[in-house]
């Protein structure tokens with residue numbers, strides 16, 4: 001489905017600009033280091049992070065999206081280690097200083113614990129996990145994301161999912177989002193930034 005969506009879109013589905021949450025919170029990536037962008041799509045976030053000086057690795061399962069990500073990074077004049085891979089095939093033993101999961105709510109309650117565990121594994125101890133997505137209220141707003149409330153995050157779900165982690169930011173809020181045709185309009189968002197213990 002995702003490859004089809006990208007292939008039939010003649011422009012970047014989620015635009016060229018990073019998620020606003022990233023530009024509003026530059027402290028997240030100011031320390032530099034290595035970053036993994038999971039399910040990175042067309043590279044708007046990974047390219048932004050590479051421009052900010054991080055050494056960025058990214059993957060997505062949709063070949064058209066990965067090709068666009070490589071093109072975006074090339075146009076920006078930055079290095080991006082970008083791969084076509086689905087979630088299951090990624091080598092989660094590779095460790096990074098930061099892991100970014102931005103609008104990756106394609107897994108429901110059965111798959112999500114494994115998804116969280118994979119991202120935790122890819123972080124070195126003391127590394128930072130950055131999640132940005134939707135709360136269940138987004139389903140009523142209908143301006144992006146999957147149609148299932150169960151796929152969305154709540155503050156409690158994230159606190160429980162990363163019990164023992166030091167939370168640096170946890171905020172749920174509504175606002176207008178204009179991030180390509182894929183995310184457009186009033187949206188119910190949630191940000192989560194936390195440091196892996198150890």
Ligand SMILES: C[S@@+](CC[C@H](N)C(=O)[O-])C[C@H]1O[C@@H](n2cnc3c(N)ncnc32)[C@H](O)[C@@H]1O
Pocket residue numbers: 002003014019038039040041042043044045059060061062065085086087088101102103104106
């Ligand atoms: C809503 S888009 C977000 C893309 C990007 N993170 C952004 O914010 O622009 C979700 C992305 O997840 C990718 N995706 C969905 N299921 C996946 C899977 N099982 N493995 C890897 N990527 C997946 C899709 O190809 C799509 O690019």
